[in-house]
Amino acid sequence: MRTLNGLQxxxxxxxxxxxxxxxxxxxxxDGFDGYFVAHYGDANSDGLTDIYLRWKPEVSIISTDDDLxxxxxxxxxxxxxxxxxxxxxxxxxxDPGSASFRQWPTLPAPAFVAVVDFNLDGFMDxxxxxxSSLLPIFPTSLRDQIVYAPQVRGQRPGVVKAIxxxxxxxxKELYGWVTNAQYFAQNAPRIPxxxxxxxSYLGYILEPYPPYSAAVCVFYDTCEYRFGNIDDPYADPxxxxxxxxxxxxWGITIVNGTSRPDYSVFxxxxxxxxxxxNNVVLGNEQIVPGGEVEGRLKVILGGVLGVPVYGGIFTGxxxxxxxxxxxxxDRYNAFLVLSTExxxxxxxxxxxxxxxxxxxxxxxxxxxxxxxxRFGMVRNGGTKGHWGVDLGSSPETPVVVGxxxxxxxxxxAAQFKQVSKDKTKLDGYGxxxxxxxxxxxxxxxxxxxxxxxxxxxxxxxxxxxxGRTGNLTCEKTHLHFEVKDNLNxxxxxxxxxxxxxxxxxxxx
Amino acid sequence: xxLLLAAAEILAGTPACQSLRLQETTAGSQTYELEEGVHLxxxxxxxxxxxxxxxxxxLLYVAERGVFKRVYYSAGSKxxxxxxxxxxxxxxxxxxxxxxxxxxxxxxxxxxFAYDERKLRDxxxxxxxxxxxxxxxxxxxxxxxxxxxxTIDLTFTxxxxxxxxxxxxxxxxxxxxxxxxxxxxxxxx
Numbered sequence: 030m031r032t033l034n035g036l037q038x039x040x041x042x043x044x045x046x047x048x049x050x051x052x053x054x055x056x057x058x059d060g061f062d063g064y065f066v067a068h069y070g071d072a073n074s075d076g077l078t079d080i081y082l083r084w085k086p087e088v089s090i091i092s093t094d095d096d097l098x099x100x101x102x103x104x105x106x107x108x109x110x111x112x113x114x115x116x117x118x119x120x121x122x123x124d125p126g127s128a129s130f131r132q133w134p135t136l137p138a139p140a141f142v143a144v145v146d147f148n149l150d151g152f153m154d155x156x157x158x159x160x161s162s163l164l165p166i167f168p169t170s171l172r173d174q175i176v177y178a179p180q181v182r183g184q185r186p187g188v189v190k191a192i193x194x195x196x197x198x199x200x201k202e203l204y205g206w207v208t209n210a211q212y213f214a215q216n217a218p219r220i221p222x223x224x225x226x227x228x229s230y231l232g233y234i235l236e237p238y239p240p241y242s243a244a245v246c247v248f249y250d251t252c253e254y255r256f257g258n259i260d261d262p263y264a265d266p267x268x269x270x271x272x273x274x275x276x277x278x279w280g281i282t283i284v285n286g287t288s289r290p291d292y293s294v295f296x297x298x299x300x301x302x303x304x305x306x307n308n309v310v311l312g313n314e315q316i317v318p319g320g321e322v323e324g325r326l327k328v329i330l331g332g333v334l335g336v337p338v339y340g341g342i343f344t345g346x347x348x349x350x351x352x353x354x355x356x357x358x359d360r361y362n363a364f365l366v367l368s369t370e371x372x373x374x375x376x377x378x379x380x381x382x383x384x385x386x387x388x389x390x391x392x393x394x395x396x397x398x399x400x401x402x403r404f405g406m407v408r409n410g411g412t413k414g415h416w417g418v419d420l421g422s423s424p425e426t427p428v429v430v431g432x433x434x435x436x437x438x439x440x441x442a443a444q445f446k447q448v449s450k451d452k453t454k455l456d457g458y459g460x461x462x463x464x465x466x467x468x469x470x471x472x473x474x475x476x477x478x479x480x481x482x483x484x485x486x487x488x489x490x491x492x493x494x495x496g497r498t499g500n501l502t503c504e505k506t507h508l509h510f511e512v513k514d515n516l517n518x519x520x521x522x523x524x525x526x527x528x529x530x531x532x533x534x535x536x537x
Numbered sequence: 538x539x540l541l542l543a544a545a546e547i548l549a550g551t552p553a554c555q556s557l558r559l560q561e562t563t564a565g566s567q568t569y570e571l572e573e574g575v576h577l578x579x580x581x582x583x584x585x586x587x588x589x590x591x592x593x594x595x596l597l598y599v600a601e602r603g604v605f606k607r608v609y610y611s612a613g614s615k616x617x618x619x620x621x622x623x624x625x626x627x628x629x630x631x632x633x634x635x636x637x638x639x640x641x642x643x644x645x646x647x648x649x650f651a652y653d654e655r656k657l658r659d660x661x662x663x664x665x666x667x668x669x670x671x672x673x674x675x676x677x678x679x680x681x682x683x684x685x686x687x688t689i690d691l692t693f694t695x696x697x698x699x700x701x702x703x704x705x706x707x708x709x710x711x712x713x714x715x716x717x718x719x720x721x722x723x724x725x726x
Contacts, residue, residue, distance in 0.1 A: 400641070408616035408641065409617075413645055450677075
């Protein structure tokens with residue numbers, strides 16, 4: 030770390046002020062932010078480990094040769110430091126007292142603090158993840174916890190809830206729906222007496238996504254006529270037509286023995302799902318933000334997740350989350366994070382701290398001009414190395430220039446450009462986003478981009494856009510993704526060794 | 538129109554070997570005019586590929602009665618994502634030396650070609666790069682050339698990486714690495 034002289038300091042603050050001037054009108058600082066650190070100890074001497082959430086703000090501006098640390102004003106904090114006391118039944122309670130910082134150790138890896146708007150109320154919550162992996166600090170039976178942010182600035186959070194099995198399933202379904210256009214066709218239970226029809230469904234429309242502007246039909250068999258562009262799962266059970274809509278089913282519905290489901294029995298979890306989405310049609314009622322039906326759905330969803338739900342219906346359009354530093358959080362991806370985090374996706378989910386940098390990613394295989402995109406000694410017949418992976422997307426939908434790439438973790442992004450010696454063109458890695466992770470020597474390179482992103486990024490927010498800059502000629506367009514370590518620049522790190530999220534299939 | 542800008546830079550204080558800045562003739566392709574009626578092209582021609590010899594090549598086209606004909610093509614650069622040339626004029630006995638950096642995101646070293654009397658010859662490969670951020674970069678800007686009779690001594694002005702991108706890359710001080718460019722090949726000394 031180096032010390033700033035007065036001029037540098039003033040300059041940085043001016044730059045900071047300029048950033049905030051741009052973003053401040055969008056309203057920032059709702060709920061928790063990425064500066065909260067979890068400490069652990071036994072506050073009440075009951076033999077159970079408690080957690081102290083402490084706001085420890087600092088911003089690291091990482092240059093190529095040094096770090097600059099800038100403190101964040103305490104006025105930017107929304108939620109006070111909070112003590113959570115563990116209960117005998119595996120939960121936590123918010124201590125109502127005025128907590129003061131205790132000299133407790135910070136929560137060690139692999140447990141971590143995730144800042145996610147779990148109940149989609151516009152206020153960022155905290156997920157305490159991987160606690161069960163910290164034996165003997167916590168029992169192995171302890172579930173991950175969600176600390177829901179208060180909706181009033183300066184107040185302490187009121188609710189801490191464990192992520193239970195119902196919530197897990199709920200988000201797993203949402204994840205499947207959001208990430209797999211065939212999810213309905215592949216997963217919806219059929220009516221045995223009527224092949225091609227489904228026991229129940231909850232229809233969602235995502236058009237376009239991302240960002241999504243969602244609509245839903247909840248157990249209402251004529252909803253396809255209400256929206257002219259809805260893809261009817263009865264008429265098109267395999268979702269093979271050209272309509273871009275996605276259908277999804279959820280929940281348990283009693284089949285009354287006829288060829289059609291009995292929609293008189295609502296699955297409350299399905300109703301809850303509806304509260305997450307916009308332009309909901311329930312029966313003949315149009316659900317609008319602030320309306321009575323929306324209120325009822327919030328209550329139901331709250332019952333599903335066991336939490337209060339405030340304002341759970343998105344209004345569509347542009348991203349609406351802005352963090353303390355004024356950076357927009359992409360709503361669609363915040364939603365993806367939410368479902369991914371909670372879903373326990375095979376090869377992902379709870380044990381996975383990272384987010385996939387490219388949707389539907391495949392590793393490019395050697396084909397014509399395209400070189401083997403795997404990590405390791407895969408070039409020139411095994412005599413030359415490739416120290417990252419080249420990611421294309423689904424073979425059916427090759428990645429194209431302009432496709433967004435995503436931050437794998439919360440961090441600070443910096444843009445780099447590798448230029449030729451004569452400065453006439455980009456070479457090597459081309460335009461890059463390098464994502465530096467607070468508290469970690471690891472960083473990530475997204476190379477050959479058309480545009481990079483700088484500043485603080487929240488996991489799953491856009492980190493840049495796929496391009497063809499740097500050393501590319503006739504190869505297929507791809508994202509070169511590389512894991513590096515600041516402490517050992519020579520270390521070759523196979524992304525697959527970092528996380529199962531990074532174990533992409535090689536394209537067929 | 539083609540431009541040939543000579544003597545734009547002098548490498549390492551050796552006036553006899555001058556960097557040439559040849560402008561690419563056509564946007565989107567890597568074609569350079571070495572002299573009137575002689576085009577040097579870097580591209581991949583799939584029809585030349587075999588299982589072991591593939592990738593981008595250096596191709597020489599010479600105009601005969603107004604029609605360009607390919608008179609030479611080099612071995613393929615295999616999985617190299619780029620071939621980035623640097624031209625050195627009037628260096629030792631060669632009219633033009635062409636250093637071609639190969640690699641992907643990082644340099645694997647460079648190939649050396651000699652252009653003399655409208656003919657191109659592949660002199661060999663120098664598997665040397667230099668440390669960079671975040672990985673090995675081209676060593677060509679750090680090459681020092683000193684004509685020495687019929688040969689040219691090639692050294693580096695900074696510490697280097699040998700076998701860059703290979704299985705056993707080695708960091709070496711500059712003074713430990715020396716090559717000699719002869720009439721038909723380049724060899725480590």
